[in-house]
Amino acid sequence: MRRLRRLPIGARAALAAAAMTAAVGLLASWLVLTALAETQRDRLAEVVRMHVDGLSLALGPAAQRRDIWEIYDTLDRAAATGDGRLALTVVADDRGLVLAASDPRRAPTDSALAALMDEAQPIDALGDPGLSARLRVLAPLAHQGRRVGDILTELDVADLVTERRRVTLALLIGNTIATASLTLASYLVVRRALRPLETLARRMGDADGAPTAIPLDEAPRSGGEIARLFRTYNGMVAAIADKADAGRRLAERERFVSLGRLASSLAHEINNPLGGLLAAADTLRSYADRPEVVRSSAGLIERGLSRLRDVAQAALDQHRIADDAAPMTPEDVDDMRLLIGAETGRLGQRLDWRVAAEPAALAQWPATRLRQIALNLLLNASAAAGRGGRLGLALTVGDGGLRLEVRDDGPGLGAAALARLTSAEAPPPGGGLGLRLVRELAIELGGSIEHARDGAETVVAVTLPGRPGTREA
Template sequence: MKASSLDPRRWPLAFKAPLLVAAFMLVVSGVMTNAVLSRLRETQERHLAAMSTIYLNGLAAALIPHVLREDIWEIFDTIDRGASLEGGFGRATIVVVDARGLTLAASDPKRAPVLSQQAYREQAFQGESMLILDADKARAFARRALVYQDRRIGTIYVDYDVTHLLRERADVLRTLIGTNTAIAVLLAAFGYWIIRRMLRPLRTLSRHLDLGVAGAVQPIPAAEVQGATYEFRRLFRRFNVMADAVNDREAIAKKMANEERLASLGRLASGMAHEINNPLGGLFNAIDTIKRHGEKASVRNASLDLIERGLKGIRDVVRATLATYRADRDPRDLTPADLDDLKLLIGPEVSRRALILDWDNDVVGDLPVSASAVRQIALNLILNAMQVAPPGTRVHFEAEPVGGRLVVAVHDQGPGFSSDASAMLSGGASRPAPLGDGTGLGLWMTRRLVHDLNGHIAVETSPIGGAVVRVTIPLAASEEMRNVA
């Protein structure tokens, strides 16, 4: 069991509230039980004292004449006839002593012989107390002074069984405990049921929030909104407004990211136009040479070789651009050429920015990972590195399979990543997309692509200075494979 599960602050509200109700009921029950038992005890003792007073007064009236004459037999006969009590008290034990504390007669002569000292009985009473209830012995002890003409001539000591009174107390205690416990349990169960019903809208809201983490935020159905209470109905409506806004934002962000990708390709295409235009001039010259001197085999072969090399160069540039543009329609495994094509694609931009590009592609053979996604990730990271790298500095690209994973890293010698850019790359998939100019849509799209591939992004300090973005992607078999046309 975890230590945190023992912390009451971490318990669910649906459990804590009924538990608090039960605890409160037990405290109230304890106070009420104590009050009831105290009142019962006082009532019993008051009735017992009244009964003892009446009983002893009657017994004293009958005994005083015999005590004055010290007529032991009459005293014994009187107490023997008066020892039987009604009301469940059984037979009382009665001892009559004279003014010196010596026994005159007793209902049980063996325990209190005639002329035996009974001073200990007097010492058991405190002060003017006339009645003592001993719960341990289950007996009540009473005394009554025998007074004749303002002169004390003796004392009557009586003790009798009060087991039935103590049993009544125990029965009341058990009844109170059972009743109060049952009430507390029933109230706790009822409270648990009520709290769960009250918290049901929160569980609905929590479920939709969890669904929003995994993908698009799902609005709460209208039926559940209408069935909620006033407070939760307002909350659900506001949540649905927020869900629609978040989904619209995500849709706009994806559209802008796609437009930014196309804009990047457009910028690269403008540079590639020069790369295509250069061999075209040579091709036209070769064609013109063939027209003029085509009858010569050496001239014709040299011109055809030049035309072939020029066309191959144009083909490579066009293929790289086409592969990047058609990435979303091309779910196939990654090949070394997919990454090497990027080098050709960014070549004009590297030259324009006067950068030094180091290319280290250790991918050999096909790898079971989406070629289009990896190409887009690598292209976004390279373009970002080129944007922050000062002229004349290095941009280093490396890719290698390591232990069932593909590791792609891009180094630069720029100023490093800002906290916002780093958070944009390493944030969770649920982080909202940035909107506006220069807010890092390319980085956001890169993070989304890496997340879709179950990969991981780390932003570190590069050994060559600046920053390095390292992407680790697990290798998994593709379900669909199609070659680039």
């Protein structure tokens, strides 16, 4: 049953129609054979009644007088005038003893009639002879309304059995041919009728989330429900395509709106610190000889630049610039050390820097993305290590690709920060996007991220597979 359920609906419907046709053929054969058996039984019953009724009239007085010779004479005359179907006739008295028989050797006089009554059927309840060539029928022998004995008749029904076998064989052959032809025809008709549904199901199954319209040459040419179903499906496909196109246009418009809002926000966030910086610069120019004014203006400049750095960092976290064309070079590594060195120097931190990679090997990876990964991890490690802490970077290139390992002696990553770095789920609210950016960049480059706690240090390692065809720096 499971295999049948896996078949296409056209094949299942065709097989069901074929099975129903075969069942109808079998039922028709059974009805014909049953009617033939009833007809033969009626013929036999008529023959037996005529034979018994005639013998009852002729043998009644002789059986009452126990005139054996008259009974023999009557049986001889009945056998001579019969149609050859009577194989044996036995006449018994009311005590069940044989008076005479058409074949005395099989039924001697004064023998018990019960010895011949095996498989004998009463004349009033005559059944189907089946495939037996002989049929025995037992009937009462009456005279003047009184039972004086019994008549046992054995009929030769071999011709009827042969006729039944011949009819059965012809019926089976004919019905088999007719049923097979009708079964094949019904299978082909149903399969052809349901072929459009199979086409529709195949198209929907091959769509893989993006349904495509069915060409006109595959749609049914005639009208009807199937044709309307095809037209409805093509209309749905067109509506989905229109909706997707409208969604793309809306997303493009939203993107431009978002870019406009971003530009406006950035301009606003940058303009305010710039005003303070310009005022501080003007103050320095006017009061360069007053140390307290210089210190105050320098503090204002530092705070304004810090604000601008925060704005720039937020913009980088939210909207990074992809630049896969520029390969990684040793100069990019030096720039990373210089940039993180300013932060570690400000916090009085110790930086361990270990790079073991040839320029040609580094050129396999894009500089922009690799720099973003390294700087985000280093800035996060510096913030975790705190003032006077220790952090380090180890960059190696081997057969397995590039391995970038960042360590710090801070307290370790919290659950929310670890989820941003390693989980595919949506990041929890709050916190920066630097760690999530590291994960997305690593995945885009086909890499993996490992996190471990090594003694008092937190270790985050990013492994990037090598690219075929190393590019020269």
